[in-house]
Amino acid sequence: MDAVKVIEIKKSVFEDNDKDAAALRRQLKERGVYLLNLMSSPGSGKTTTLIQLLNRIKDKVRVAVMEADIDSDVDAVKILEATGVHSIQLHTGGMCHLDAEMTRQGLAGLPENGLDLVILENVGNLVCPAEFDTGACRNAMILSVPEGHDKPLKYPLMFTVCDLVIINKIDVLPYFDFDMDKCAEYVHMRNPKAGIIPICARTGEGVDVLADWILKEVGTWKTAPEV
Amino acid sequence: MDAVKVIEIKKSVFEDNDKDAAALRRQLKERGVYLLNLMSSPGSGKTTTLIQLLNRIKDKVRVAVMEADIDSDVDAVKILEATGVHSIQLHTGGMCHLDAEMTRQGLAGLPENGLDLVILENVGNLVCPAEFDTGACRNAMILSVPEGHDKPLKYPLMFTVCDLVIINKIDVLPYFDFDMDKCAEYVHMRNPKAGIIPICARTGEGVDVLADWILKEVGTWKTAPEV
Numbered sequence: 001m002d003a004v005k006v007i008e009i010k011k012s013v014f015e016d017n018d019k020d021a022a023a024l025r026r027q028l029k030e031r032g033v034y035l036l037n038l039m040s041s042p043g044s045g046k047t048t049t050l051i052q053l054l055n056r057i058k059d060k061v062r063v064a065v066m067e068a069d070i071d072s073d074v075d076a077v078k079i080l081e082a083t084g085v086h087s088i089q090l091h092t093g094g095m096c097h098l099d100a101e102m103t104r105q106g107l108a109g110l111p112e113n114g115l116d117l118v119i120l121e122n123v124g125n126l127v128c129p130a131e132f133d134t135g136a137c138r139n140a141m142i143l144s145v146p147e148g149h150d151k152p153l154k155y156p157l158m159f160t161v162c163d164l165v166i167i168n169k170i171d172v173l174p175y176f177d178f179d180m181d182k183c184a185e186y187v188h189m190r191n192p193k194a195g196i197i198p199i200c201a202r203t204g205e206g207v208d209v210l211a212d213w214i215l216k217e218v219g220t221w222k223t224a225p226e227v
Numbered sequence: 228m229d230a231v232k233v234i235e236i237k238k239s240v241f242e243d244n245d246k247d248a249a250a251l252r253r254q255l256k257e258r259g260v261y262l263l264n265l266m267s268s269p270g271s272g273k274t275t276t277l278i279q280l281l282n283r284i285k286d287k288v289r290v291a292v293m294e295a296d297i298d299s300d301v302d303a304v305k306i307l308e309a310t311g312v313h314s315i316q317l318h319t320g321g322m323c324h325l326d327a328e329m330t331r332q333g334l335a336g337l338p339e340n341g342l343d344l345v346i347l348e349n350v351g352n353l354v355c356p357a358e359f360d361t362g363a364c365r366n367a368m369i370l371s372v373p374e375g376h377d378k379p380l381k382y383p384l385m386f387t388v389c390d391l392v393i394i395n396k397i398d399v400l401p402y403f404d405f406d407m408d409k410c411a412e413y414v415h416m417r418n419p420k421a422g423i424i425p426i427c428a429r430t431g432e433g434v435d436v437l438a439d440w441i442l443k444e445v446g447t448w449k450t451a452p453e454v
Binding site: 043044123145146154157169172 | 355398
């Protein structure tokens, strides 16, 4: 099988990440590229969700994936094998998050033109990635059922910065003490506007709704007058 | 019910955390206190595991718990209610880990004398807590079945620094693609000496083995000639 490109991300020297992130967002708008920053805990199913999602949208938008990981390239390889979608691996060298400059280093490893959508799979961590604006157009996160519905109480910033919360592994709801209504209540305590989409990435349940969401987002972004 | 003490942890100013951690470990040895640093992803079941464990050991050792969290005091309240064990909440104010000085601030909120064992529930995060020696005698981590057996490949440092890996939620093994043998192989790639104890914190399965492990550790520590 094809080897995936691995980019060793260097620590940023920019002092004002928010400013840098806003600049990156403007550049992406000029290029017509929608960047989604996808966050979650380790093991919540980011990669499996991406595989299901990519197979539903890859014929409708030109999409590429950046897989950020401390080490290993298992995720980028999995994505490429299962979807054929252009995937690169970003090694953060032990760093627990990506900021805008680190994201820019990753984007430089993708084709300059011809992409509508780039999905960044951030480092598996509910704390640090929430603190750094990557320059993405939107933030989404995956909360999986086994993690529990109380996570918005314990990781407030993550749920505050996310426009979309994907609830994954709903197939195992019968085996866990997970209250969907309480979860929605806690999510909306942190961000009243956050969307919530329940899915099962293993079986594909609900992923059509997620695909519709992202396709609509990309379309709106392209035609929006400004960032 | 009783309110739990909440300590707002301040950022450390110590430059050499390793040195500070070694000093804290020596102080704990002098006081005869064994400190266990318990780490994991969000939602792996740290608090439920602690409740089961504490109810098995609280009559055999004098134990207290420090619950580190970015926000909220739900964990310390839960522990106190379910076990009666002295529990305090450490608020990290958004910080993603604890270092030795932050741990010392927490310990200062516990009784100075009369404790054999303190368990620190670190912030739910597989990245940053692994990078900072808290001064604990041992590091343990919980990996839950829904997170997947490949986590030692993706979070190498966490598995390198842990003396014990607790595999939680084994009751849901039939519903997940989790290979226990592969998991053990990957854990031992990172740390050949790491112990592995499979448990189900919900039902209590395997927690006796964990209780035996910690009681033996505390006994050995007390009589060991030096740190």
